[in-house]
Protein backbone atom coordinates (compact mmCIF):
# COMPACT_ATOMS: atom_id res chain seq x y z
CA UNK A 710 0.00 0.00 0.00
CA UNK A 711 1.10 3.61 -0.60
CA UNK A 712 2.16 5.97 2.20
CA UNK A 713 -0.78 8.26 1.33
CA UNK A 714 -2.14 9.92 4.48
CA UNK A 715 -5.41 11.94 4.85
CA UNK A 716 -3.79 14.46 7.19
CA UNK A 717 -1.37 15.42 4.39
CA UNK A 718 -4.36 16.60 2.30
CA UNK A 719 -6.11 18.86 4.80
CA UNK A 720 -6.39 22.45 3.51
CA UNK A 721 -4.31 25.08 5.44
CA UNK A 722 -7.32 26.89 6.92
CA UNK A 723 -8.50 23.63 8.50
CA UNK A 724 -4.99 22.72 9.65
CA UNK A 725 -5.03 26.09 11.45
CA UNK A 726 -8.12 25.05 13.41
CA UNK A 727 -6.50 21.73 14.34
CA UNK A 728 -3.21 23.33 15.39
CA UNK A 729 -4.81 25.19 18.31
CA UNK A 730 -4.28 24.06 21.93
CA UNK A 731 -7.95 23.00 22.26
CA UNK A 732 -8.95 22.34 18.63
CA UNK A 733 -12.60 22.70 17.64
CA UNK A 734 -12.84 19.22 16.13
CA UNK A 735 -16.49 19.64 15.11
CA UNK A 736 -15.66 22.80 13.15
CA UNK A 737 -12.66 21.13 11.52
CA UNK A 738 -14.74 18.10 10.49
CA UNK A 739 -17.62 20.19 9.15
CA UNK A 740 -15.14 22.39 7.27
CA UNK A 741 -13.79 19.25 5.60
CA UNK A 742 -17.32 18.25 4.57
CA UNK A 743 -17.55 21.63 2.78
CA UNK A 744 -15.01 20.21 0.31
CA UNK A 745 -17.76 17.80 -0.82
CA UNK A 746 -19.94 20.81 -1.67
CA UNK A 747 -17.09 22.41 -3.66
CA UNK A 748 -15.75 19.40 -5.57
CA UNK A 749 -17.59 18.66 -8.79
CA UNK A 750 -17.99 15.02 -9.81
CA UNK A 751 -15.06 13.99 -12.01
CA UNK A 752 -17.07 11.82 -14.42
CA UNK A 753 -19.04 14.85 -15.59
CA UNK A 754 -16.03 17.20 -15.67
CA UNK A 755 -14.23 14.64 -17.86
CA UNK A 756 -17.16 14.81 -20.29
CA UNK A 757 -17.29 18.58 -20.54
CA UNK A 758 -20.37 19.18 -18.37
CA UNK A 759 -19.85 22.82 -17.41
CA UNK A 760 -22.36 23.05 -14.52
CA UNK A 761 -21.48 19.63 -13.13
CA UNK A 762 -23.02 18.61 -9.81
CA UNK A 763 -20.88 18.35 -6.66
CA UNK A 764 -20.15 15.19 -4.69
CA UNK A 765 -22.59 16.30 -1.99
CA UNK A 766 -25.31 17.01 -4.58
CA UNK A 767 -25.02 13.35 -5.56
CA UNK A 768 -25.15 12.10 -1.98
CA UNK A 769 -28.11 14.37 -1.17
CA UNK A 770 -30.32 12.93 -3.89
CA UNK A 771 -29.30 9.41 -2.91
CA UNK A 772 -30.50 10.25 0.61
CA UNK A 773 -33.85 11.44 -0.73
CA UNK A 774 -34.15 8.34 -2.91
CA UNK A 775 -33.55 6.18 0.17
CA UNK A 776 -36.72 7.61 1.74
CA UNK A 777 -38.76 6.33 -1.23
CA UNK A 778 -37.75 2.66 -0.94
CA UNK A 779 -40.91 0.55 -0.66
CA UNK A 780 -39.34 -2.77 0.36
CA UNK A 781 -40.51 -3.08 4.02
CA UNK A 782 -37.48 -5.20 4.89
CA UNK A 783 -35.10 -2.33 4.16
CA UNK A 784 -34.08 0.05 6.97
CA UNK A 785 -34.62 3.27 5.00
CA UNK A 786 -33.17 5.52 7.71
CA UNK A 787 -29.95 3.50 7.60
CA UNK A 788 -29.92 3.91 3.80
CA UNK A 789 -30.23 7.69 4.25
CA UNK A 790 -27.27 7.66 6.63
CA UNK A 791 -25.21 5.46 4.32
CA UNK A 792 -26.03 7.70 1.35
CA UNK A 793 -24.81 10.77 3.21
CA UNK A 794 -21.45 9.23 4.18
CA UNK A 795 -20.65 6.77 1.36
CA UNK A 796 -18.49 9.28 -0.58
CA UNK A 797 -17.37 11.35 2.43
CA UNK A 798 -13.75 10.27 2.00
CA UNK A 799 -13.73 12.00 -1.40
CA UNK A 800 -13.43 15.27 0.55
CA UNK A 801 -9.71 14.49 0.92
CA UNK A 802 -9.14 11.65 -1.57
CA UNK A 803 -10.99 13.28 -4.48
CA UNK A 804 -13.56 11.69 -6.80
CA UNK A 805 -11.87 8.76 -8.53
CA UNK A 806 -13.62 7.38 -11.62
CA UNK A 807 -13.46 3.79 -12.95
CA UNK A 808 -11.41 5.24 -15.84
CA UNK A 809 -8.68 6.59 -13.56
CA UNK A 810 -5.46 4.53 -13.35
CA UNK A 811 -5.69 4.12 -9.54
CA UNK A 812 -6.17 0.48 -8.47
CA UNK A 813 -9.31 -0.51 -6.52
CA UNK A 814 -7.04 -1.52 -3.64
CA UNK A 815 -5.32 1.88 -3.49
CA UNK A 816 -8.67 3.72 -3.78
CA UNK A 817 -10.05 1.61 -0.92
CA UNK A 818 -6.90 2.18 1.16
CA UNK A 819 -7.02 5.97 0.78
CA UNK A 820 -10.76 6.16 1.37
CA UNK A 821 -10.74 3.85 4.43
CA UNK A 822 -7.75 5.70 5.95
CA UNK A 823 -9.68 8.95 5.44
CA UNK A 824 -12.92 7.65 6.96
CA UNK A 825 -10.99 6.34 9.99
CA UNK A 826 -9.17 9.67 10.31
CA UNK A 827 -12.38 11.72 10.11
CA UNK A 828 -14.14 9.43 12.60
CA UNK A 829 -11.37 8.76 15.11
CA UNK A 830 -9.45 12.07 15.06
CA UNK A 831 -12.22 14.59 14.44
CA UNK A 832 -15.63 13.16 15.37
CA UNK A 833 -14.72 10.82 18.27
CA UNK A 834 -13.44 13.62 20.56
CA UNK A 835 -16.94 15.11 20.41
CA UNK A 836 -19.20 12.09 19.89
CA UNK A 837 -17.73 8.57 20.10
CA UNK A 838 -21.03 6.90 19.13
CA UNK A 839 -21.33 8.98 15.95
CA UNK A 840 -17.72 8.15 15.05
CA UNK A 841 -18.39 4.40 15.32
CA UNK A 842 -21.67 4.66 13.37
CA UNK A 843 -20.05 6.56 10.49
CA UNK A 844 -17.31 3.97 10.06
CA UNK A 845 -19.92 1.18 10.23
CA UNK A 846 -22.22 2.87 7.70
CA UNK A 847 -19.31 3.49 5.32
CA UNK A 848 -18.15 -0.15 5.55
CA UNK A 849 -21.74 -1.35 5.01
CA UNK A 850 -21.72 0.52 1.69
CA UNK A 851 -18.12 -0.32 0.74
CA UNK A 852 -18.71 -4.04 1.25
CA UNK A 853 -22.36 -4.10 0.08
CA UNK A 854 -23.41 -5.63 3.39
CA UNK A 855 -27.06 -6.64 3.83
CA UNK A 856 -30.08 -5.11 2.10
CA UNK A 857 -29.03 -1.57 3.01
CA UNK A 858 -25.58 -2.07 1.50
CA UNK A 859 -27.03 -3.55 -1.68
CA UNK A 860 -29.75 -0.92 -2.03
CA UNK A 861 -27.37 2.02 -1.55
CA UNK A 862 -24.92 0.55 -4.07
CA UNK A 863 -27.83 0.43 -6.52
CA UNK A 864 -28.97 3.95 -5.65
CA UNK A 865 -25.41 5.22 -6.27
CA UNK A 866 -25.64 3.96 -9.84
CA UNK A 867 -29.28 4.92 -10.35
CA UNK A 868 -28.62 8.47 -9.13
CA UNK A 869 -25.78 8.78 -11.63
CA UNK A 870 -28.09 7.52 -14.42
CA UNK A 871 -30.81 10.05 -13.64
CA UNK A 872 -28.18 12.81 -13.57
CA UNK A 873 -26.77 11.53 -16.85
CA UNK A 874 -30.19 11.67 -18.54
CA UNK A 875 -30.68 15.18 -17.14
CA UNK A 876 -27.37 16.27 -18.70
CA UNK A 877 -28.28 14.61 -22.03
CA UNK A 878 -31.47 16.68 -22.08
CA UNK A 879 -29.60 19.82 -20.98
CA UNK A 880 -27.34 19.38 -24.02
CA UNK A 881 -30.33 18.53 -26.29
CA UNK A 882 -28.99 15.05 -26.92
CA UNK A 883 -25.82 16.45 -28.51
CA UNK A 884 -23.41 15.17 -25.84
CA UNK A 885 -22.63 11.45 -25.95
CA UNK A 886 -22.86 10.08 -22.41
CA UNK A 887 -23.70 6.50 -23.45
CA UNK A 888 -20.72 5.10 -21.54
CA UNK A 889 -22.40 5.80 -18.19
CA UNK A 890 -25.37 3.51 -18.89
CA UNK A 891 -23.29 0.34 -18.68
CA UNK A 892 -23.69 0.44 -14.91
CA UNK A 893 -27.43 -0.26 -15.30
CA UNK A 894 -26.49 -3.91 -15.82
CA UNK A 895 -24.98 -4.28 -12.36
CA UNK A 896 -28.01 -2.98 -10.44
CA UNK A 897 -29.06 -5.93 -8.30
CA UNK A 898 -32.24 -5.21 -6.33
CA UNK A 899 -35.58 -5.77 -8.07
CA UNK A 900 -37.00 -2.43 -6.90
CA UNK A 901 -34.14 -0.29 -8.23
CA UNK A 902 -33.96 -2.45 -11.37
CA UNK A 903 -37.58 -1.37 -11.99
CA UNK A 904 -36.70 2.28 -11.35
CA UNK A 905 -33.86 1.92 -13.85
CA UNK A 906 -36.06 0.20 -16.45
CA UNK A 907 -38.58 3.04 -16.19
CA UNK A 908 -35.78 5.62 -16.54
CA UNK A 909 -34.35 3.92 -19.63
CA UNK A 910 -37.84 3.88 -21.18
CA UNK A 911 -38.11 7.62 -20.57
CA UNK A 912 -34.69 8.09 -22.16
CA UNK A 913 -35.66 5.98 -25.19
CA UNK A 914 -38.83 8.03 -25.67
CA UNK A 915 -36.86 11.28 -25.37
CA UNK A 916 -34.36 10.32 -28.06
CA UNK A 917 -37.15 8.93 -30.28
CA UNK A 918 -38.97 12.27 -30.12
CA UNK A 919 -35.70 14.16 -30.67
CA UNK A 920 -34.89 12.11 -33.78
CA UNK A 921 -38.40 12.66 -35.14
CA UNK A 922 -38.13 16.41 -34.52
CA UNK A 923 -34.69 16.61 -36.17
CA UNK A 924 -35.96 14.71 -39.25
CA UNK A 925 -38.96 17.07 -39.55
CA UNK A 926 -36.56 20.02 -39.52
CA UNK A 927 -34.42 18.59 -42.38
Ligand SMILES: Nc1nc2c(ncn2[C@H]2C[C@H](O)[C@@H](COP(=O)(O)O)O2)c(=O)[nH]1
Nearest residue numbers: 750751752753796804805806807888889
Ligand atom coordinates in the same frame (compact mmCIF):
# COMPACT_ATOMS: atom_id res chain seq x y z
N1 LIG B 1 -16.57 8.57 -17.28
C1 LIG B 1 -17.22 7.74 -16.45
N2 LIG B 1 -17.28 8.11 -15.16
C2 LIG B 1 -17.96 7.28 -14.35
C3 LIG B 1 -18.56 6.08 -14.75
N3 LIG B 1 -19.14 5.49 -13.66
C4 LIG B 1 -18.89 6.32 -12.63
N4 LIG B 1 -18.21 7.39 -13.07
C5 LIG B 1 -17.79 8.54 -12.29
C6 LIG B 1 -18.89 9.20 -11.52
C7 LIG B 1 -18.13 9.80 -10.41
O1 LIG B 1 -17.52 11.01 -10.84
C8 LIG B 1 -17.05 8.77 -10.11
C9 LIG B 1 -17.34 7.73 -9.06
O2 LIG B 1 -18.58 7.86 -8.52
P1 LIG B 1 -18.86 7.27 -7.02
O3 LIG B 1 -20.25 7.69 -6.68
O4 LIG B 1 -18.67 5.80 -7.15
O5 LIG B 1 -17.80 7.89 -6.15
O6 LIG B 1 -16.87 8.07 -11.35
C10 LIG B 1 -18.46 5.72 -16.13
O7 LIG B 1 -18.98 4.70 -16.57
N5 LIG B 1 -17.78 6.59 -16.93
Ligand SMILES: [Mn+2]
Nearest residue numbers: 767795796865
Ligand atom coordinates in the same frame (compact mmCIF):
# COMPACT_ATOMS: atom_id res chain seq x y z
MN1 LIG C 1 -21.30 7.75 -4.97
